[in-house]
Amino acid sequence: MKLSQAVQEQKQQQPLSSEKSQKSRFDTYLQVITHADKFPHEFDPKNPDEVHHAIPFRFNSLIVGRVLPSTLTPLIEYNDAQAPKPFDIVEGEYISFATWVDSFDKRNQVIEDLLNTWREKQTFKVLKGWRNEIFPVYGDATRKDNVAFVIERAGTPLFGISQFGAHLNCYVREPDGSIKIWVARRSRTKQTWPGLLDNCVAGGITYQATTKDTIVRECDEEASIPPEISKQARNVGAVSYFTITEHGLVPETQYTFDLELPRDFVPTPRDGEVECFYLWSVDQIRETLLNNEWKPNCALVTIDFLMRHSVITADTEPDYIDLTYRLHRKLEFPTPHKNKLASTTRAPLVVTSSCQQQ
Numbered sequence: 001m002k003l004s005q006a007v008q009e010q011k012q013q014q015p016l017s018s019e020k021s022q023k024s025r026f027d028t029y030l031q032v033i034t035h036a037d038k039f040p041h042e043f044d045p046k047n048p049d050e051v052h053h054a055i056p057f058r059f060n061s062l063i064v065g066r067v068l069p070s071t072l073t074p075l076i077e078y079n080d081a082q083a084p085k086p087f088d089i090v091e092g093e094y095i096s097f098a099t100w101v102d103s104f105d106k107r108n109q110v111i112e113d114l115l116n117t118w119r120e121k122q123t124f125k126v127l128k129g130w131r132n133e134i135f136p137v138y139g140d141a142t143r144k145d146n147v148a149f150v151i152e153r154a155g156t157p158l159f160g161i162s163q164f165g166a167h168l169n170c171y172v173r174e175p176d177g178s179i180k181i182w183v184a185r186r187s188r189t190k191q192t193w194p195g196l197l198d199n200c201v202a203g204g205i206t207y208q209a210t211t212k213d214t215i216v217r218e219c220d221e222e223a224s225i226p227p228e229i230s231k232q233a234r235n236v237g238a239v240s241y242f243t244i245t246e247h248g249l250v251p252e253t254q255y256t257f258d259l260e261l262p263r264d265f266v267p268t269p270r271d272g273e274v275e276c277f278y279l280w281s282v283d284q285i286r287e288t289l290l291n292n293e294w295k296p297n298c299a300l301v302t303i304d305f306l307m308r309h310s311v312i313t314a315d316t317e318p319d320y321i322d323l324t325y326r327l328h329r330k331l332e333f334p335t336p337h338k339n340k341l342a343s344t345t346r347a348p349l350v351v352t353s354s355c356q357q358q
Helices: 003-013 029-036 069-080 104-121 124-131 153-159 211-223 282-290 295-310 320-326
Strands: 054-058 062-067 087-091 094-095 134-138 147-152 163-173 178-186 197-199 203-205 236-244 248-260 275-283
Touching: 003 295, 029 069, 029 236, 029 282, 029 320, 062 069, 062 134, 062 153, 062 248, 087 153, 094 248, 104 124, 104 147, 104 153, 124 153, 147 153, 153 248, 153 295, 163 197, 163 211, 163 295, 178 282, 197 203, 197 295, 203 211, 211 248, 211 275, 236 295, 248 295, 275 282, 295 320
Parallel strands: 054 094, 163 248
Antiparallel strands: 054 062, 087 094, 134 147, 163 178, 163 203, 178 197, 178 275, 236 248
16 A cells, blocks of 8 residues: 555544544643553542552562452452462451462462452453463562563453553654654454554563564554564663553553654554554644543653654643653562573773873
8 A cells, every 4th residue: 555545544534523532631741641640649548549548469578569449358258268378468458479379380370260260250340351461470589580470461450460561653754854653543342442542553561572572573463564674663761650440450661662664654454453543743643642532551652752752842841840750650569670690700890091191
């Protein structure tokens, strides 16, 4: 398909004003970020909202997740029915694995058995969206990969597990130096956020996958971008936030990538995840962000892109510093730190300098 033909078709597919999201419009980009990063920064014990009463999921001295009261009740019922009990639960304070659950394999089995039971009993709606994707839970420094256990992706919100993904901003540069951005519209049949706007390519980072491998794989599956192009994507940073959905708690970090596509290349939906792609000016991007048409976390990735490419600047955006802070929330959970093997000992680097006077 030629670029001019593709863009013309995409213009025809753009939503008319009457078809736009009926959700509230934002006045500022800071409101866009807050829409995604909405888990409280401080707990208020007097607030009846259950998010203020989420208790830690502890692994040794670390917090690897948070559990809402609405999840804790079924967890206690399940735990009491097992012998021996797989969890230590102190109501109002924390949950942790029981002392006998003392290995990577045992922890994995305990989580798998629990989620399979809840899935069979239809305890939680979120498990209807079972992905067969295994996500790592970090926090075991005795392992080279720092992974304490793994969990089915669909079950992560029930335990407030910190998730990691990779998002790709694809753009083209016009002859006048301006840029246009490729935007995906999510399939209206997707289990999550159907029909909303999305980054060109994105995906969760599964157990033992790398960030770049995830980008290359998702480029092929979602947008028909071949490896010889997608491997040129550059890792440019990360955004982090802690959101709340109808299914539970979702703390996430998204590694961000940029890829300048050839002007004559058109991303094409392949696996059904994406309905279509639009090639939009930055003005169209800004309008749809404020019009609440984006998947919330993808809006954050896009704002970060606009800031890095000087579309949003310190001289034009009054909330510029606050945007910077809010795009990089410090989460309380362990990260994918890779423990280095001390296989070699290096001599210290000695730097010398001298000044000669004339």
